[in-house]
Amino acid sequence: MSSSWSFAVARDDLEQTTVVEKELPEPAGGEVLLRVDRVGLTANNVTYAVLGDAMRYWEFFPPEPRGLAPQWGLPPVWGFADVVASTVPEVVVGQRVYGYLPPAGHLVVRPERVDGQGFRDASEHRAGLPSPYNAYRATSGDPVYRADEEDLLTLFRPLFFTSFMLADQIIDNDWYGASALVFSSASSKTAYAAAAELAGRGPRLVGLTSAGNVEFTRSLGCYDDVVPYAEINELAVESVVYLDLSGDPGTRAAMRARLGDRLVRDIAVGLTTQTPNMEAAGEVFFAPVQMRKRREDWGRDGLDQRFAEAWRRFADIAGARLEVRTGKGPEGLRHAWLEVLGGRTPPRAGHVIEM
Numbered sequence: 001m002s003s004s005w006s007f008a009v010a011r012d013d014l015e016q017t018t019v020v021e022k023e024l025p026e027p028a029g030g031e032v033l034l035r036v037d038r039v040g041l042t043a044n045n046v047t048y049a050v051l052g053d054a055m056r057y058w059e060f061f062p063p064e065p066r067g068l069a070p071q072w073g074l075p076p077v078w079g080f081a082d083v084v085a086s087t088v089p090e091v092v093v094g095q096r097v098y099g100y101l102p103p104a105g106h107l108v109v110r111p112e113r114v115d116g117q118g119f120r121d122a123s124e125h126r127a128g129l130p131s132p133y134n135a136y137r138a139t140s141g142d143p144v145y146r147a148d149e150e151d152l153l154t155l156f157r158p159l160f161f162t163s164f165m166l167a168d169q170i171i172d173n174d175w176y177g178a179s180a181l182v183f184s185s186a187s188s189k190t191a192y193a194a195a196a197e198l199a200g201r202g203p204r205l206v207g208l209t210s211a212g213n214v215e216f217t218r219s220l221g222c223y224d225d226v227v228p229y230a231e232i233n234e235l236a237v238e239s240v241v242y243l244d245l246s247g248d249p250g251t252r253a254a255m256r257a258r259l260g261d262r263l264v265r266d267i268a269v270g271l272t273t274q275t276p277n278m279e280a281a282g283e284v285f286f287a288p289v290q291m292r293k294r295r296e297d298w299g300r301d302g303l304d305q306r307f308a309e310a311w312r313r314f315a316d317i318a319g320a321r322l323e324v325r326t327g328k329g330p331e332g333l334r335h336a337w338l339e340v341l342g343g344r345t346p347p348r349a350g351h352v353i354e355m
């Protein structure tokens with residue numbers, strides 16, 4: 001094992017991709033070398049690239065040390081990695097972790113705050129970036145981890161964490177007094193995980209989706225109603241919170257036209273259509289904000305425990321429906337990237353890449 005590779009995309013044209021080979025880095029004092037083993041790819045990763053400059057996602061895994069010019073960027077992915085070399089006594093070779101990873105064969109990290117639950121990467125270039133992305137969770141100290149559910153965790157863990165925090169924020173705010181929640185891109189994993197968490201606990205849940213995804217979205221059983229985008233004008237609802245995962249300006253305009261002041265809250269959560277449209281929303285949901293609040297309210301262990309309970313409920317629902325599409329190495333990654341970018345992945349499927 002003496003060489004490694006990185007997959008990159010052109011920051012201003014996400015369909016252009018490249019793979020660069022480079023020498024395997026040696027960890028310096030205080031550093032650990034991770035071998036990236038298994039990662040997932042969904043619309044969320046494309047959003048990282050679309051918002052790469054605005055939200056600094058390109059800065060987590062800078063191209064330069066990998067021998068790439070700055071017009072290329074490494075879109076972050078989530079998944080499992082193994083410690084293959086370590087100069088840090090508390091982080092042992094063979095330890096498996098879950099976290100935010102480059103689309104690459106390896107990653108050098110500088111662990112700090114090492115404990116039974118994992119560590120944080122204290123590399124200088126990550127110091128000013130949102131801290132939840134810098135945590136690496138040891139599988140051995142993780143109440144959510146099950147070896148036979150790695151694919152489910154690879155794909156859903158960060159999405160479900162968002163959904164869990166979004167549902168919590170809505171309940172924490174008494175559903176903003178609304179009689180219905182309307183989700184766009186209701187077939188997306190993040191949307192239906194939030195709907196599954198909220199179902200049966202309050203107002204009606206309505207999913208908006210593409211005509212071709214209506215049947216799948218209905219089959220999930222977590223929405224009271226599923227409506228194709230073209231039928232927004234027939235929405236029969238009183239006061240509404242709009243949770244926008246599509247970012248589509250046309251859908252937002254149609255919602256406003258249909259609902260007027262019955263739209264009590266308009267919250268941007270995502271942008272599956274790859275159109276940044278967040279300024280047009282009333283507010284933007286960013287999971288780390290609600291996470292910080294709950295860490296203060298419940299403590300780190302309290303939050304972990306509630307998350308683990310919610311995950312268990314959801315894993316059984318999602319596991320039964322998910323069709324995993326497994327790819328291998330740089331070519332598998334490129335294929336999955338282009339499929340997701342082009343909107344060709346059906347909602348029941350999820351790409352997992354064995355690196």
Ligand SMILES: NC(=O)c1ccc[n+]([C@@H]2O[C@H](COP(=O)([O-])OP(=O)(O)OC[C@H]3O[C@@H](n4cnc5c(N)ncnc54)[C@H](OP(=O)(O)O)[C@@H]3O)[C@@H](O)[C@H]2O)c1
Nearest residue numbers: 042043044047185187188189190209210270271272287343
């Ligand atoms: N704010 C946060 O903290 C946070 C955290 C996690 C995720 N998110 C966001 O939530 C969104 C959903 O992410 P996900 O990973 O759950 O998605 P996903 O499961 O991969 O979503 C697939 C769905 O997105 C829509 N879609 C996909 N590609 C499209 C394209 N090229 N053009 C138009 N629509 C497309 C389709 O839904 P429909 O037919 O139903 O529209 C499709 O069924 C992302 O934008 C992600 O960044 C936000």
